[in-house]
Structures are given as C-alpha cells and as structure tokens.
Amino acid sequence: MGKLQDKVVIITGGAGGIGSGMAKAMVKEGAIVAIVDLNEETGKAMEKELQAISPKSMFLQANLMDRENLGQIIKKVVDKYGKLDVLVNNAHASKQKTIEETTQEDLDFSFGTGFYPTFYLMKAALPYLKETKRNVINFASGAGLEGHTTQGAYAAAKEAIRGLSRVAANEWGKFGINVNIISPLANSPGVQAWAKAQPEYYEDIKGKIPMGRFGDVEEDIGRVAVFLASEDSKYITGQTIMVDGGSIMLH
Template sequence: MNKLQNKIAIITGGASGIGKGMAKAFVKEGAIVAIVDLNEEVGKETIRELQEYQPESIFIQADLSDRDRLSSIIEKVIEKFGKLDILVNNAHASKNKPFEETTQADMDLSFNTGFYPTFYLMQAALPHLKETKGKIINFASGAGINGDANQASYAAAKEAIRAISRVAANEFGRFGINVNLISPIANSPGIQNWAQEHPDHYEAMLSRIPLGRLGELESDIGRVAVFLASEDSNYITGQTIMVDGGAIKLR
C-alpha cells in the first residue's frame, strides 16, 4: 500500500467527514498529510488517529474564510516538509434555503468557505506544485450539476469551483499538474443528520442511487481520491468524477 509513498498532501476540512476519510486513505498509502480545519478539538483527535499510520502528519487550525491567512497554510507545509505534492480542497459550509429566501450573507458564507479558499489555495500552491508536477483535487456537487432545490448558494459556489478547475486544468497542464474534481454522495455526519431530520427526502435520494447505498468515506470516496492523487491518474485532468453510486451520469 504505497501509491502515495513520500507524498506531501494538504486536505482542507480534513478533521471529519469526507476529509477525514480521504486523510485516512492517504496515510495508509504512505502520504504525509496536513489536515486543515477550523475545529481544533476534532482536528487534534483526528491527527492522533492519522499519526498511528504516518507519525509526521500534522494538523493546522485555520479559518478558511480569512483570505489573508490562506497562503500561510501553504507556507507552513513547505517550511516543515520542503515540498507539496497534493492539494485537496474539500472544506465548504452553506445554508439550505429556498431561492427567494437566500440572502447575501448566505452567498458570502458559501463562497467564502468553499470557492475563495479553493481559488486562493490553488494560487498559493501553484509554484510548489510546478516543482513536483503535483495534483489538485477539488470538490463538486450534484446539487450544482442538477440545480437542486433549496441549494442556491451551495450550488453556485460548487459550479464556480468546477469552472475554475477546468480553467486551471487547461492552464496547468503544461506544468504537468493534474486538476480534477470529485462529486460525491457520502455517508457523512451531515447526511446522517439530514436523514434523521428529513427521512422522506433521504429515502427519495437513496432511491435514485442505482447501487442502492451511500458512499463510504474512506473506502469509496477516499480510494477515488487516492487514485486521483497518484500516478495512476497522470493522463486525467479537468474531469468531474461522479462518486455517487450512479445517481448522475454526465455526458
């Protein structure tokens, strides 16, 4: 299990949910991971788990909505490890509301925690990823692709992330950098809470998944992230990989 041996990876939102699932999959493949998260308590707990597999992995506590401090995340990793191979932009916060009730504050929350951190971290990481011919993995969503109801702010930011990822794939290809996206349906804590609050909506969603289940955080989503971070995906860039059990089939 060494597809990512000696690779240095940053995963935002890495303390829990999909981010944690990816981080666990990465360290088991030999990567040294820097998880970035706002929640210090959960971050410290997660990094202890990761260090059982990769003792050099670290936790960086950061508020990704503070744009002026985003570059310091990259700087800390470069200072400690001397290089960066993989950037995973996973973190995102938003509020679900009907379109007509969505406010500027709602849009700001979604873009300031999802789109802008993705954009600015990609910019800050670029000089270092040029040196390693690295990989960028960003996150899309079926909410944006389908235009799901009550998801205006989230869908807008996710589709904006898809747009800049395609631009970056075209521009960064000459440096040997791959830029791809994962669009998941995962058995995350957020989905579990939503299922309890809206069981009818949850069952309706589940019925639209041909494989009949939610993706597991590490073994399903995490393993695809390992593939995109490894040399196995060297000839893939600019793509949205639907890790959703077949719910959406892009053409």
C-alpha cells in the first residue's frame, strides 16, 4: 500500500517537466493520475509510461485557455473514477519580456494558462473535494517572490495564484480541504529554456543555491507533491513550500 493508494489525482501540464515528475512519483505511491495537457503526442507517451505502473491512469487533452470547458476536465475524471482526491494546478506558460515590452496579449497568455485555469478548476473541483476532504496543490515561483527580471507577466500570475490559494485555505479549511503551494526550482524544460535565454543569470542563480543544484522533477519536486497529497500533510494548509534547495528562505 502506497501513501496515495487508489487516490484520484488531476495534474495539469502533466505530460512533461515537473508535471510528469509529480505524476510518476504519485503513481508509484498507488495513485490513479489523470494528466491534462495540450500536447497529444507527449501526453499519450506519458500516459503509456504511467499505465505501466498504474493501469487506470489516463491522459486528457485540453486547452486550459478554453475557460468555458475547464469544468469538463473535472467532470470527465469524476465520471470515470467516481471521485476526486487531489487537484494539482501545475500548468503555466508565459513569455519572457521586460515590463516595458510586455503587452496585454502577454498578460492574457500568462494569466490564461496559469491563474484562470487554477481558479476555475479549483471552483469546479470543490464539490468533489468536499466529499473526499482532500487536497489542492498550486504552484508559485521564485520569479514572483524575488521579482526576477523579464518575468513580469509570469510573476504577476504566480503571485495571484498564491493569494488565491491563501483565501481558499481560509475558506475551505472547514470542509477539511488543504490548499498548499509549491515554489520549485527544478531542472525542467522551462528552466532549460531560461538557461539558454539568459545563461549568465542562470549560472548566477545556480551558484547561489545552497544545495548546489537544480532539483530533480520526480525525486525532489515529485516527492514533496506526494507528501502534500497524502495524509501526512493533513494539518498543513495555506503554506508556500519552498522546494528550491534553500534558494529562498521565507521569514
């Protein structure tokens, strides 16, 4: 029996990067994971990998910017499995630009792939989470906490997610629902792209990590997600968990 035996989990952006790391860590603990992603090719490949461990796990193709149909993601999962235990809002895309260069379209893209899906999926999941009394895991970023340059649209959306998560933790605690936030520093495709775009900045950040490396998406980030999705974290809510090798030490 794993820590998440037969728990039904939705992970957005689950086909690659941190999302796939969490999915793999969770199925190894007995979870049934529905990964949601736009990319059908990588989604199907990850579905096959997950099903080798957890045969009931599946891939759902969806465009998270299609707000009108976000509720269908929750409905399809609950219709298939009969319940929902954990919602992980991981997906987020943005463009790296200075504030001076950032357009309304850039803001809409960042909020449309990150904040709004987080909000609407949480809202749609609430009736089912009330039944299971389980967990929501959202994602923040050091870009928002420290104000990294060229990350205005991304940082703004991430901090909006943190604010929303704290409100939900206060409102939903009475239902037995935990809402927590992971702020990761991982060797994900997004970080790799950032390293290419700003190599000096990347090396500077890496050099300041007390543990001397970027985290592994499964072993480092995924294991913390397992903890937050499990009974072990039932008295933790509204918290930003820094999974970043000590880069940012919150006071």
